[in-house]
Amino acid sequence: MKHKKKILAFSVGMSLLLGGCFNMDNTNHKTNKAKNEQTKETPEEKYAREHYVPVQEYTGQGYTLRNGEKTDKIAKAHRDEIDKAVKKFFLDNYKTEVIVHNVVGAVDGASVFVESVGEPHFYTYAIVPIDIDEEKVLTDQVWSQEGQVEDSIAGALYAMIFDEEIATLDHYLQTFVNNHPVIGKRIDAIANVGANGYSTPYYYINTIDEAFDSLFKTYIQNPNLSKDEWKKQLTRNDFDPKGIILTIQLYMKEPNIEPNKAIFDQIVSDIENMDGLPRGSYTVILNDNNVDKKTAIGTKDNSLERSDPNDIIKH
Structure with missing residues (x-):
């Protein structure tokens, strides 16, 4: 959405020039007000603009999990460790080799999205706990949601x-x-x-x-x-x-x-x-x-x- 520039009136010491600026300011103010009224969004339109993307353009960008801002940064800084730990977790617990596609911060950890290699072919995720205070990824405590x-x-x-x-x-x-x-x-x-x-x-x-x-x-x-x-x-x-x-x-x-x-x-x-x-x-x-x-x-x-x-x- 276009942002409208505020008009600043400068005092220049000459009444003619001051009057000219003043009239310009009033004119632009009316124009901007009219534009604002025409482009005013409803709450639904604002939500749609901020949240929605065409399905053919969506690759997962902007995906977030609750209270994951801090853990997301820590997870990205330790991505290699997370990848290795999650791959080992699936081999050890599910006898399955996986590819790690994405890591997203969540409450006290990160959700790690994976794809199995070969058949049976599936997409799923695991969770890696994160100690926020220590900024440490607990790669020895990887787990998955029951039944997932x-x-x-x-x-x-x-x-x-x-x-x-x-x-x-x-x-x-x-x-x-x-x-x-x-x-x-x-x-x-x-x-x-x-x-x-x-x-x-x-x-x-x-x-x-x-x-x-x-x-x-x-x-x-x-x-x-x-x-x-x-x-x-x-x-x-x-x-x-x-x-x-x-x-x-x-x-x-x-x-x-x-x-x-x-x-x-x-x-x-x-x-x-x-x-x-x-x-x-x-x-x-x-x-x-x-x-x-x-x-x-x-x-x-x-x-x-x-x-x-x-x-x-x-x-």
């Missing part, structure tokens, strides 16, 4: 086991996006601030069925099973479709356009009637073009959503 990584691995194994059905869903969504004015999130945004387990630009997967707990335990005991061997560990009949959630989330391609109801209804209808999709519970969300850069969330009051208890069940 376990869910990410289980969902990724599900996608690996049902790869043909996942390919059907991927092909449908890519074709739909190509033929309609909608888009998904950027991969670098998913890597930097996503942490939603198995994720693509168009959807992510969460697990809540006990069958996936068993699948995760099998992975920890033997993470090197082949894909064919994994396919023997879980069949479509081994879990309740309500026990796995596939959240499809798309955005309008153009700015300043409300989510299109006809497009939303088409996606819902397609998912309801399509054969060959992965077994599970489907949520469908269509947002406008904006993402809140501080939270990485695109869902707002104007978003169109089909979800629990009215989610789409595919058996």
Whole structure:
């Protein structure tokens, strides 16, 4: 937003010149006042300007966590230490090699966003405690939120086991996006601030069925099973479709356009009637073009959503 310069009146000792400056000041004051009235923002417009960014531009910039200002600076100064500690944490505790994409300060620590190497493929995070007074990163105390990584691995194994059905869903969504004015999130945004387990630009997967707990335990005991061997560990009949959630989330391609109801209804209808999709519970969300850069969330009051208890069940 353009900033208006204040007009300073200088005393120059000559009445004619003083009068000229005075008249100029009054004229500019009226002009500036008129401009200010025309450009006055509502609280909603101010929030949107300060928080929102087009989804196709968002890579995670501006993402913040509560009370993370001090820890963020400390974490950035100790980035190499954090990277090494988090990689070791995932190898030791989850038998998984990861790439560290981003570190964001939080209360008493930093959230570290990672991506697994190879399959099962997923995005998640760990937490590194930080002693603010000592400005010390406690790399021997890395931890993860209960169930977060376990869910990410289980969902990724599900996608690996049902790869043909996942390919059907991927092909449908890519074709739909190509033929309609909608888009998904950027991969670098998913890597930097996503942490939603198995994720693509168009959807992510969460697990809540006990069958996936068993699948995760099998992975920890033997993470090197082949894909064919994994396919023997879980069949479509081994879990309740309500026990796995596939959240499809798309955005309008153009700015300043409300989510299109006809497009939303088409996606819902397609998912309801399509054969060959992965077994599970489907949520469908269509947002406008904006993402809140501080939270990485695109869902707002104007978003169109089909979800629990009215989610789409595919058996």
